[in-house]
Each structure stands twice: as structure tokens, then as C-alpha cells.
Amino acid sequence: MDIVTGVGVLDKAMTVMRSVGRGPRSLADLQADTGLPRATAHRLAMALEGHGVLRRDLEGRFELGYALVALGQAAQSRFSLVDTARPILAELRDETGESVQLFVKEGEQRRCLLSLETPHGLRWIVPEGALFPLDAGSAGRVLTGSATRMGWMQSVGERESGVASVSAPVTNGSGVVAAVSVSGPIERLSKQPGKRFGVAVVVAANRLADALD
Missing domain, CATH: 3.30.450.40 (GAF domain)
Structure with missing residues (x-):
């Protein structure tokens, strides 16, 4: 994981976002991409989903959320x-x-x-x-x-x-x-x-x- 700001939870969350930005990701995919522990990757992805910046596709994989449309x-x-x-x-x-x-x-x-x-x-x-x-x-x-x-x-x-x-x-x-x-x-x-x-x-x-x- 690339540390950018030194604010641990933010850097980890952005690592999850960058991973999903490359395409839909299962929890296993997120863990492999980010190097985060499974529980941490799951907790961050669920929190980001709660904010609308991630969502689930029909296969249950994490995908970019609709809240990003307004931000974009x-x-x-x-x-x-x-x-x-x-x-x-x-x-x-x-x-x-x-x-x-x-x-x-x-x-x-x-x-x-x-x-x-x-x-x-x-x-x-x-x-x-x-x-x-x-x-x-x-x-x-x-x-x-x-x-x-x-x-x-x-x-x-x-x-x-x-x-x-x-x-x-x-x-x-x-x-x-x-x-x-x-x-x-x-x-x-x-x-x-x-x-x-x-x-x-x-x-x-x-x-x-x-x-x-």
C-alpha cells in the first residue's frame, strides 16, 4: 500500500478506491490488490459503500458508487x-x-x-x-x-x-x-x-x- 498522507485510515481507504477504480472487485480481490488484512478491507469497503462512493454489482462485487457522479x-x-x-x-x-x-x-x-x-x-x-x-x-x-x-x-x-x-x-x-x-x-x-x-x-x-x- 502506498502511503500518501500519513493518515492511515484515509490512505487505506484510497487504496481500496484505487483498486475498485480499475474494475469490479470481490473482497478476495481487494485483499490481494491492497495487501490489507481481509477484515480491514471489508470494513473499509463497507464504510465506503455506506457513503455511496462504492456499491455492489449484480455479482456482489464492489464497484464505484453513484455518489461519485455528483462529485465528478x-x-x-x-x-x-x-x-x-x-x-x-x-x-x-x-x-x-x-x-x-x-x-x-x-x-x-x-x-x-x-x-x-x-x-x-x-x-x-x-x-x-x-x-x-x-x-x-x-x-x-x-x-x-x-x-x-x-x-x-x-x-x-x-x-x-x-x-x-x-x-x-x-x-x-x-x-x-x-x-x-x-x-x-x-x-x-x-x-x-x-x-x-x-x-x-x-x-x-x-x-x-x-x-x-
Whole structure:
């Protein structure tokens, strides 16, 4: 079993899910695929079935559950956001010369859906898919509804020492749906990143909001 997060029960459950993702599995198949004890494989599969992410086929084998359909549709809607945002953020990166990101709120955290890196050798890399807190960094505060009267929020060394960022909200009729950010070393963005790139970030965020209408 591949340990990914260090959270034992989650890693084991995902091992079961990956096994079933390759095709219907009997309990014996699950045990052989995952290397888990029979009782553990059975307990996890039954719990996942209870959540609807696994089900039984006509032969009693474990199969992917119908709850994944709704999750997949939700994920697809997020991917359409990424597809729409990519050319706009690419222009923002080229205009500013710095790394740019697109974040969305996910529970009490924020997730990076899109990250385009600066060509500079010295850069701040934000991995796509990474989760960060909402209470630190300009994007987190934007996603919780904070912004200056100019429409952007900046942070300097707040979440990561030596890194500055400026973010602006992407809004629709229901509120903030995403945050567009420019981030990089303080040496380049300065201690007033909003002065340097606030307008550009707001323009990009508004373009994305218009494109999503």
C-alpha cells in the first residue's frame, strides 16, 4: 500500500478506491490488490459503500458508487473554471512577469486550481491542487470577503517568509467564487505588491468574472 498522507485510515481507504477504480472487485480481490488484512478491507469497503462512493454489482462485487457522479460533476464545473481562467492568467503572468494562481474556497481552506510560473529563476512555486489556510495570505482573505476599496488585498511575508502577494476576487451574483493572485519574492514585488500589481490583478479577476457569466 502506498502511503500518501500519513493518515492511515484515509490512505487505506484510497487504496481500496484505487483498486475498485480499475474494475469490479470481490473482497478476495481487494485483499490481494491492497495487501490489507481481509477484515480491514471489508470494513473499509463497507464504510465506503455506506457513503455511496462504492456499491455492489449484480455479482456482489464492489464497484464505484453513484455518489461519485455528483462529485465528478462538481469537479468538472471547477475544471471549466480553470479552462476559462487559463488564458486570462497567462496574460497576467506575461504582463507582470510573476507567478499567478487561481484559488477557490474549500471548506475552511483554499485550494490552488491553477498555477502558472514566472520565467524568473527565483520564484515562488505554488503546486496545483495544494491546500492552504484561509486566514493567511491575500488570496485567503479575498475568499472570505475582504478587499480594499481598490478591489485587491495584499500580503507580505504573512504565510511564507520572503513572499509577497496581491489578490483580487472573482465574483458573480452569489458572491466570491475564486481569487486571482500574483505572488513572488518580496525583492521583486516589494513590500507594496498592491501598488505594483493591484490594478492588473483586479482587471484579470474582472475579465474572468465576465467570461464566466
